[in-house]
Amino acid sequence: MSPVTVQAVVNGDQVKRSIPPNLLLIDFLRDEMGLTGTKQSCEVEVCGACTVLVDDEPVSSCCYLAADIDQRRVETVEGLVGTPFHNRVVEAFLRHAAVQCGFCTPGLLLTAKAMARREAAPTELELREALAGNLCRCTGYHSVLQALAEVLGSEGPA
Amino acid sequence: MKLPQFELHRPNSVDGASQLLTELGDDASAYSGGTELLLAMKLGLIKSRHLVDLKPLAELRGIELRPGGVWIGAGVTHREIESSPAIRAVLPPLAGMASQIANVRVRAIGTIGGNLCFADPNSDPATLLSALGARLRARVNGESVEFSPEEFIEGPYQTLLRPGDLLLGVWIPALPAGSAAVHLRMKIHERPSVTVAALVGVTRGEVVAARLAVGSVGPKVLQVELGEELRGLSGVGFSTRVRSLMALLAGSIPLLPERPESPEYQRHLVRLLGARALEAGLEGARN
Incomplete structure (x- = not known):
């Protein structure tokens, strides 16, 4: 797999990483960024526990490619505190x-x-x-x- | 659950995407919102080694109010449809249908084109588009071709597109004067159990045209023209004829096997919702 570069604003902070294209946003946030406020539950876009905001729109981070936050703003519960x-x-x-x-x-x-x-x-x-x-x-x-x-x-x- | 490994491609034109998808063949999937594709890949149901990202393609974006109707690019999200002032003004049932799809998160990224191309039989958009007389414009073998939703979707998870072909957008004619469209559905689980949509036209209070589309129960959308059967009717005469037509249709419509709903219940819902949609269509067209 060829890595993908993402440059995004996560909870107000500039972030630049090289990641595999199949990395899910929830794993990027929890494992790479240590933002464990985002919860994994149903894994099929139904329950809403993994909801984060990308450019102000709520998305299920369990079925969203981390590669797709490039040039976007991400907000997790930690950003609300x-x-x-x-x-x-x-x-x-x-x-x-x-x-x-x-x-x-x-x-x-x-x-x-x-x-x-x-x-x-x-x-x-x-x-x-x-x-x-x-x-x-x-x-x-x-x-x-x-x-x-x-x-x-x-x-x-x- | 993790995603299997794949290469992510980001072509910068429809031509480029089409060429790439042709070269990669069955090893590749066109990727837009990913609300169905990524889920199916996580579950191991689709094993694509290449994803071709269509999201950046401006050619697939945009809602345009044109003389005689509305053009919606294949890459337009359900959220954009439900909140579009143009669609809310010209085709309110379409905005209403889009606002009921799945949940806010799926609507924010899921696209109308992705929904039609995934061709899940338990889904609302194709049924309403069929009743509205929509035309799906696709690039097939490099040529631009138009299809009805019933032609485009051949069966469960199967469209007539082949590797390299792409859905470009949907043309929806404005409602004819003196007509109304109604979309109704019943949802018990995550996806609709029955979807119906009616388009009814009246002149001086009497029916002159009627079309019904039924989805989410059979392998594909069923569209029936009822103009001949209902022409000139109103009031009790209309209701009586609608009830007998719906009993016939509900009794004979092909059903998908292995649904959680019993066949009796599915047929009951088709009869009930179909009659309600036609009644509401007549009521709407007269006002």
């Missing part, structure tokens, strides 16, 4: 008990971040549609929706 958005979400998640095991949480936060950039105040339906691809086996979703609806500035589900 300390931002006003993250602080508000953490506070709301704790208050609504929207976290139990926490494995789905990084993916949920990044999907919500992409949503927040796109819609000023999403309706409950828009929020549900955006989050429909992030599976959580602990909370039953209601508390997650309540917390995110609050943070994103719309009314929570009744």
Whole structure:
């Protein structure tokens, strides 16, 4: 395999690496960059645990070539830490008990971040549609929706 | 799961991509969003030693509103279709269908061309495009050729493209005056169990044209013209005729074997959703 050079911005930092073309983005982030906040679960683009943002769009890093982040911006949950958005979400998640095991949480936060950039105040339906691809086996979703609806500035589900 | 080893090629034109894919033959796959291809490669179902990346090709990009319809390049993502002001204005059912595909992550990178070329029988786009009378423009043996979606997709995971051929884009005619299109689907698992799409045209409240496409149940999209059967009908007469037509169609439509849904349930859904789509089409066309 001929290596591929990628030059990207990961969580605000310039990164340049020579990588094999078959390297998946999730393995690049976790193994090469040490960013283990991105979680591996279903491996078939269904569960949303491995969600990261590439140029502001959420993607499943388990089925995305690391070679394709060349000349792009990547955001992982580590990049959110300390931002006003993250602080508000953490506070709301704790208050609504929207976290139990926490494995789905990084993916949920990044999907919500992409949503927040796109819609000023999403309706409950828009929020549900955006989050429909992030599976959580602990909370039953209601508390997650309540917390995110609050943070994103719309009314929570009744 | 890791991906098997492969070489990644990035040609800078459709001609270059086509030439490369011709030379590499069955050893290569055209690669765009990768939402299906990379998954199938991880699972060992596709063993391509070369991927030819079509994403950088500007010739396959873009949504263009033209006189009489909309042109969508094969490399346009589902996300771009669902959020395109032009498509939302001219073909709202197409934007609505795109907004229901898989999840936000798949829609962000999966392309309309990739979906059609992968030809998964349990999928929505080909069925709606069939009802809308869309034409798929492909480069076949170096020539530009047009096909209907039902011609293009020959069966499960099989299109009429051969190594070196490429889908260029989709031409969708604008809805004729006095007509409405409706797309309905039922999804229990990750992919649709049944997809139906209807195009109904009326003049002075009565049906003058009707077309129904049914997908996700059989090996390929089934398109039927119902204009003759439904012409001049409205109200109860329309509903009664639609119910009997759908009972016939649902009873005879070929089904894919080994689906998690029972054949009885699949036929039930075809009958129910087909009738609902035609009723909604009539309602929409009259308003």
